[in-house]
Amino acid sequence: MAPNPLALIAEITHRCPLHCVYCSNPLQLADTESELSTGDWLRVFEQAGKLGMLHAHFTGGEPLARQDLTELIAGARAAGLYTNLITSGIGLSEQRLQALVAAGLDHIQISFQDSQEGAANWIAGAKAHAHKLELSRAIRTHKLAFTTNLVVHRQNIDHLEEMIAFLEGLAPDRMEIAHTQYYGWALKNRAALLPTRAQLDKAVEIVAAAEKRMAGRIRMDSVVPDYYARYPKACMGGWGRQLMLINPAGKVLPCHAAEVIPGLEFENVRQRTLEFIWRESSSFRRFRGEEWMPEPCRSCERRTEDFGGCRCQAFLLMQDASATDPACSLAPAHHIVEAALREANVDTTVAKPASASSFVQLQQRTADLWSYRTNPDSPLTTEPRW
Amino acid sequence: MASLDDSSQPRLAAGCRWGGSEEDRVILFPEGAIRLQGTGRQVLERCDGQRTFGQIIAELQAQFGDADPAKIRDDISKFLEQLWKKRIVDY
Numbered sequence: 001m002a003p004n005p006l007a008l009i010a011e012i013t014h015r016c017p018l019h020c021v022y023c024s025n026p027l028q029l030a031d032t033e034s035e036l037s038t039g040d041w042l043r044v045f046e047q048a049g050k051l052g053m054l055h056a057h058f059t060g061g062e063p064l065a066r067q068d069l070t071e072l073i074a075g076a077r078a079a080g081l082y083t084n085l086i087t088s089g090i091g092l093s094e095q096r097l098q099a100l101v102a103a104g105l106d107h108i109q110i111s112f113q114d115s116q117e118g119a120a121n122w123i124a125g126a127k128a129h130a131h132k133l134e135l136s137r138a139i140r141t142h143k144l145a146f147t148t149n150l151v152v153h154r155q156n157i158d159h160l161e162e163m164i165a166f167l168e169g170l171a172p173d174r175m176e177i178a179h180t181q182y183y184g185w186a187l188k189n190r191a192a193l194l195p196t197r198a199q200l201d202k203a204v205e206i207v208a209a210a211e212k213r214m215a216g217r218i219r220m221d222s223v224v225p226d227y228y229a230r231y232p233k234a235c236m237g238g239w240g241r242q243l244m245l246i247n248p249a250g251k252v253l254p255c256h257a258a259e260v261i262p263g264l265e266f267e268n269v270r271q272r273t274l275e276f277i278w279r280e281s282s283s284f285r286r287f288r289g290e291e292w293m294p295e296p297c298r299s300c301e302r303r304t305e306d307f308g309g310c311r312c313q314a315f316l317l318m319q320d321a322s323a324t325d326p327a328c329s330l331a332p333a334h335h336i337v338e339a340a341l342r343e344a345n346v347d348t349t350v351a352k353p354a355s356a357s358s359f360v361q362l363q364q365r366t367a368d369l370w371s372y373r374t375n376p377d378s379p380l381t382t383e384p385r386w
Numbered sequence: 387m388a389s390l391d392d393s394s395q396p397r398l399a400a401g402c403r404w405g406g407s408e409e410d411r412v413i414l415f416p417e418g419a420i421r422l423q424g425t426g427r428q429v430l431e432r433c434d435g436q437r438t439f440g441q442i443i444a445e446l447q448a449q450f451g452d453a454d455p456a457k458i459r460d461d462i463s464k465f466l467e468q469l470w471k472k473r474i475v476d477y
Binding site: 006054055080082084106107109143144145146147173174215216218219221 | 419471
């Protein structure tokens with residue numbers, strides 16, 4: 001029997017004021033009308049606590065777009081869960097922050113796009129940078145854990161040292177340096193985001209030096225991007241082993257991107273309990289354990305460490321969700337990742353940030369480089385509107 | 387860099403707290419949890435920001451009278467330093 005899950009990822013909305021080009025949300029976003037109600041979420045948190053889960057991660061989209069967020073945090077906390085808010089900070093006034101802390105928020109994680117305002121707004125497709133600075137100062141007046149999260153990629157990795165110094169100045173407890181993972185919008189924009197080998201090597205050195213310097217003051221968490229690693233990442237700590245993700249519409253997924261895999265049916269918290277879904281659902285059982293594994297995973301010593309890598313990546317890159325993750329150097333299809341890397345290392349030019357007064361203009365100016373993430377209720381391609 | 391001496395007053399860092407049940411106590415912190423049984427729990431329950439490091443050592447040396455007091459001191463320092471590096475304990 002599977003052990004109990006450890007954490008719940010509550011993707012409470014897909015609405016977001018930012019349009020980040022590396023967003024890991026699915027291309028097909030859940031619309032506002034389909035979102036779970038406050039009561040649905042409170043019931044889910046209670047079930048999660050009873051199931052022995054320890055953490056609830058509130059994410060989106062932008063979780064602050066839900067007006068009932070304070071109530072949801074209080075509900076999760078009352079169910080015994082450690083509450084973590086993963087946010088851009090847009091929409092968070094000092095007053096609302098205070099209410100969240102009073103409701104029992106344990107940890108806040110603010111994402112940063114860059115240390116330079118122009119570049120940050122360029123990646124996010126919105127003016128957000130100045131507000132985040134102000135908010136970071138307000139956070140430090142409260143007693144909760146504060147993490148800054150920086151997503152790094154080809155366009156910003158060259159000034160990583162400067163970005164780390166900038167984040168250090170905000171005095172977080174933790175700093176996460178997250179290399180872009182290629183799902184959803186990021187996969188669509190991969191050519192503009194994948195760093196070169198030289199960029200990556202330099203970044204690894206910079207992170208190691210910063211970790212040493214900040215020891216005991218700021219904890220550094222950083223993972224090498226799987227495209228450049230020898231072995232794949234243990235995605236979600238293994239399929240159906242530690243985590244449950246609930247999307248805005250109540251579908252329960254073993255991982256953020258699981259909906260891309262055809263043939264899987266996902267249960268909904270409107271009809272089923274978390275315990276049933278964890279133990280009985282075909283989707284959670286599909287890639288749990290080792291029975292589904294092909295060679296070379298099946299006889300590989302590392303199968304209990306990385307669990308064959310990421311199922312969604314295997315599907316996205318080779319249309320076969322039960323193949324060895326192509327990011328693994330032992331995978332029969334590793335040539336697919338190698339080809340992407342070759343391409344990234346042939347032309348090493350990096351685009352210059354474009355500026356514009358509106359999002360639509362920004363989209364037009366970068367059309368040959370990447371697509372900005374849209375919002376749930378808007379169509380995938382923006383048509384001109386008069 | 388903060389160093390641990392007899393007058394330090396160790397405490398749980400911001401955003402770290404106790405959770406779980408009475409039989410199964412855990413320390414919850416960003417992105418993780420540590421299950422604490424036995425001596426680790428004894429040490430951390432005393433890290434209340436009031437007691438000094440010196441007091442914590444003395445209390446545990448008294449409680450575990452059979453063990454070598456120097457080893458107790460050494461083990462507690464190492465344990466707290468590990469947690470300090472992970473930003474779970476401040477002193």
